[in-house]
Amino acid sequence: MKREFPLMITAAVGLFMILSFFVPHQLVSVPADFLQQSAIVVVAFGYVLGGANALKLNAETVYKRNPGWIYKLILVVALVSTVEIGVAEGPGFLDDGKRSRWIYDQLYSPMAATMFSMLAFYIASAAFRAFRIRTVEAGLLAIAALIVMLGRVPIGDLATSWLPTSLQLPTLQEWIMEVPQNAAKRAILIGAALGVMATGLRVILGIERSYLSGED
Amino acid sequence: MAVQVSWTKEVPVPQTGPRLGVRLAPFAMLVVLASAHPVLAQGTAAPDTVLADSAAATGDLVPAPPRPPSGLTVKDVTNDAGRALDLTWKRSPDDEPGQTLVTQYRLERAPTPGGPWSVVDSASAGSEGRADQSVERNTEYFYRVTAVGPGGVTPALSVTGPVRATSQWINQTRWSVLILTVLFFGFVLFFISQAQSGKVPFVRRIPGIDAIEEAIGRATEMGRPVLYVPGILDIDEIQTVAGLVILESVARLTAKYETPIVVPVTYPIPFTIAEEMVKSGYLHAGRPEGYDPNSVRFVSPEQFAYTAAVGGIMLRDRPAAHIFMGAFYAESLLLAETGFETGAIQVAGTANVHQLPFFVVACDYTLIGEELYAASAYLSKEPKLVGALKGADFMKITILFLVLIGCILETAHIHVLTNLLQTQ
Numbered sequence: 001m002k003r004e005f006p007l008m009i010t011a012a013v014g015l016f017m018i019l020s021f022f023v024p025h026q027l028v029s030v031p032a033d034f035l036q037q038s039a040i041v042v043v044a045f046g047y048v049l050g051g052a053n054a055l056k057l058n059a060e061t062v063y064k065r066n067p068g069w070i071y072k073l074i075l076v077v078a079l080v081s082t083v084e085i086g087v088a089e090g091p092g093f094l095d096d097g098k099r100s101r102w103i104y105d106q107l108y109s110p111m112a113a114t115m116f117s118m119l120a121f122y123i124a125s126a127a128f129r130a131f132r133i134r135t136v137e138a139g140l141l142a143i144a145a146l147i148v149m150l151g152r153v154p155i156g157d158l159a160t161s162w163l164p165t166s167l168q169l170p171t172l173q174e175w176i177m178e179v180p181q182n183a184a185k186r187a188i189l190i191g192a193a194l195g196v197m198a199t200g201l202r203v204i205l206g207i208e209r210s211y212l213s214g215e216d
Numbered sequence: 217m218a219v220q221v222s223w224t225k226e227v228p229v230p231q232t233g234p235r236l237g238v239r240l241a242p243f244a245m246l247v248v249l250a251s252a253h254p255v256l257a258q259g260t261a262a263p264d265t266v267l268a269d270s271a272a273a274t275g276d277l278v279p280a281p282p283r284p285p286s287g288l289t290v291k292d293v294t295n296d297a298g299r300a301l302d303l304t305w306k307r308s309p310d311d312e313p314g315q316t317l318v319t320q321y322r323l324e325r326a327p328t329p330g331g332p333w334s335v336v337d338s339a340s341a342g343s344e345g346r347a348d349q350s351v352e353r354n355t356e357y358f359y360r361v362t363a364v365g366p367g368g369v370t371p372a373l374s375v376t377g378p379v380r381a382t383s384q385w386i387n388q389t390r391w392s393v394l395i396l397t398v399l400f401f402g403f404v405l406f407f408i409s410q411a412q413s414g415k416v417p418f419v420r421r422i423p424g425i426d427a428i429e430e431a432i433g434r435a436t437e438m439g440r441p442v443l444y445v446p447g448i449l450d451i452d453e454i455q456t457v458a459g460l461v462i463l464e465s466v467a468r469l470t471a472k473y474e475t476p477i478v479v480p481v482t483y484p485i486p487f488t489i490a491e492e493m494v495k496s497g498y499l500h501a502g503r504p505e506g507y508d509p510n511s512v513r514f515v516s517p518e519q520f521a522y523t524a525a526v527g528g529i530m531l532r533d534r535p536a537a538h539i540f541m542g543a544f545y546a547e548s549l550l551l552a553e554t555g556f557e558t559g560a561i562q563v564a565g566t567a568n569v570h571q572l573p574f575f576v577v578a579c580d581y582t583l584i585g586e587e588l589y590a591a592s593a594y595l596s597k598e599p600k601l602v603g604a605l606k607g608a609d610f611m612k613i614t615i616l617f618l619v620l621i622g623c624i625l626e627t628a629h630i631h632v633l634t635n636l637l638q639t640q
Contacts, residue, residue: 029297046484050514115520122553130577188585192567195589
């Protein structure tokens, strides 16, 4: 029963949630909404486990003075103090003027923005590698990229304004984005959507059960 | 003698003819001028003119309230659980583009035609409809709509009701989805039963999945760990489920090769499942004692905090193999490029179309879209899972035919299929 019971619950809840997509009646939609909201409670318990894991791993590194322990110490201090401040401030801890809000706005947000801004440099280096023409496919990719890039800036419009409209760069880039790009994207999306359904069905029917761990 | 002018918001507005304020505006101007002129003021009066006391004091004109909207109809929203009513009306004749006589429409509701009325919502000028989503199922309501402007509020023309929101048993717009879902499930179950009876379908080679073992082997040779990233979303994202299922197979391999594995996770529920997966992998590989409880680490649900932590692991621990399987967003390139700089062999898989180009550029192998979901079947070779893959392939053929037929019909201006497949 150790494995069968969770599988039965998964199957029952999974099929019920599929049913709720087609049956809007309150006898189905109200319990379905309740089930979805109940996930928040489960997640709240999960955070306790996750927080304990983060604390244990990093405190252990600090205690053993493993390489990089100083960073772990900063992490532990930040983790504990942020939680303490949040708990002390209680409900509305993220309101304006609260210390938790200050931590978020003045510390976390700038650091996250710094990480995100690095993306520009990574894109440049990745694009440099991607556009090295070594094969026919890479050549096609580079040509398409060049048309799209130039077609989206004023200079592309200016440079080809003397050509017939159908040959101007803005028209060509629009065609590339609307026709071949969209066709390929939709093909991937349809395949992925079916993959989602197949995976969901496998989990619901208990065919995919590795997530339950333990012995077979 | 100065002309005494008065104004009150409750003055009813004539329902027909030109707007009172517009009609009397020149006349009111004369009245104001006359009030300042001792001769003209004698005997001059404009009884219909409405001006605010304060406006009178400053000499400003205040427009009359706008004429009310008309034709209010209220209908139950179909295909729902009785949670909304649809209100539609005809705009006030004073609500024209470029005019500012109407600022908004106020929707009022009452349990009886006589009230008490309460404002349930408002809509900006120019609107002709709104859904009231604050109704109680199977309760009768009456509605009225008023126009609000700088000149005040006009009483509603009429009261509409009673109406009630009811729930339906079947969403009539989702029949096509239901049929296709049943068909898909039928295909999957049929091919699963076929596979169980010994007819295991052929699965084409997926180089990206084959490369996982190669990458783990390389990490083993170099004596370095394997880094496995199961995406950055929670368990309600099916890509995360797929990523965690593949993790079990990867953990089996790392257990077999006695190579450490590091799994940083974003959310707590995937964290607990990832722990189970790695444990299960070691158990199935016959090396439960090799499982390191510190191999699965909860990091942070914050996207860039997580990215920074994983980047740190890449640069400090120098894993020889990076495996990214799941849902990724802006961090995909940050992770993959950092990994590329460390010289690790990288295998990625995601169904997020916008992140695929980044992985293709920065990783050695990439699983595209559905390949991510096929990975667990491919790795385990379990007949039932492989059968499910075949079912999905048949559904793809069905959709391909539908798309082709749809293209032909639409070209011939026949919209039957398009209308049939439209959903809400």
